Amino acid sequence: MSGAYAEVIGDPIRQSKSPAIHGYWLERLGLDGDYRATHVTTGGLADFIAARRQDPDWRGCNVTMPHKQAVIALLDQLDPLAARVGAVNTIVPEGGELVGYNTDVPGFLEPLRPLLDQPHLFRMGRVLGTGGAARAIIAALAGEGLVLVLAGRDPAKARALLDELDPAGDHHVTDLAHFAGPTDFAFDDRAGCFDLIVNATALGMTGHPPLAFDLSHAPPGSVFYDIVTSPLDTAFLRAARERGFRTVDGLSMLIGQADHAFRRFFGALPPRGPADDELRARLVA
Known part of the structure; x- marks a missing residue:
């Protein structure tokens, strides 16, 4: 595999x-490959894709903001899941064509899988944010049978997103500010229910304003999930954990989606399980 490389753009x-x-997985497996970060502007995206098509050493790339939707028009095929989400975060050359995948969906669901594999009488997800990251999260949770409450600064945009991604679903929208103040809603004990609260915004991220969420909106037993990775332990997660709620941090999704991309790039299963602890230690060092 000498000379083989993948990258993130x-x-x-x-x-x-x-x-x-x-890089950690390549090192652990002893594979002779490389993975890089490449700055690609919106104006340079088409030229980048055209150049990589001609490179026999290129094994593909991950796609991050702001290219996850714009890149679709430059590809030859879309995996059905990527087509449903309307966003691509992984491109792989296959049989002379460029195929777009979305590994954000399985990556997001990975840490929730032990819970989602259990039977529930009712499942509800409160998803905060209507940006690019929310697309994969909405598609993922709708596919797992959750009724969603999608909160955004523009509820009309939230409704349009739900209608596009899961038109048959019985979902709801609200203004993001709805969750900022306290509520006196009397939740029942929620026995047999699964409740999830996801921050899919950049609020709480380093350099951004904090996320305003009053914990009175969380039913008993809720799971809090924040996709922000800097800082890893956000104020949103800390407040939830101090009140006894289960939490999932942004590295869980990031590592999970990378797992699915790595298999396609390098044809090998990345080391997981105990290796995740060492990987996390490196990432937060």
Whole structure:
């Protein structure tokens, strides 16, 4: 595999943890490959794809913001899941064609799988945010039978997103500000129910304003999931954990989606399980 490489593209790209993740797995497996971060602007996207088509060493790329939707028009095929989500985060050359995949969906669901594999009387997900990251999350949760409450600054955009991604679903929308103040809604004990609260916004991320979420909106037993990775332990997760709620951090999704991409790039299963602890230690060092 000498000379073989994959990469992640985006604008900006310097903050990406993907090279550290894939580099760790290549090192652990002893594979002779490379994984890089490449800055690609919106104006340079078409030229980048055209150039990589001609490179026999290129094994594909991950796609981050702002290219996950724009890149679709430059590909030859879409995996059915990527087509349903309307966003691509992984491109792989296959049989002379470029195929777009979405590994964000299985990556997001991976840490929830032990819970989702259990039977529930009712499943509800409160998803905060209507940006690019929300597309995969909405598609993932709708596919697992959750009724969604999608909160955004523009509820009309939230409704349009739900109608596009799961038109048959009985979902709801609200303004993001709805969750900022307290509620006196009396939740029952929610026995047999699964409740999930997801921050799919950039709020709480380093350099961004905090996410305003009052914990009175969380039913008993809720799971809090924040896709932000910097800082890894956000104020949203800390507040939930201090109140006894289960939490999932952004590295869980990031590592999970990278797993599915790595298999396609390098034809090998990445080391997981106990290796995840060492990988996490590297990523937060």
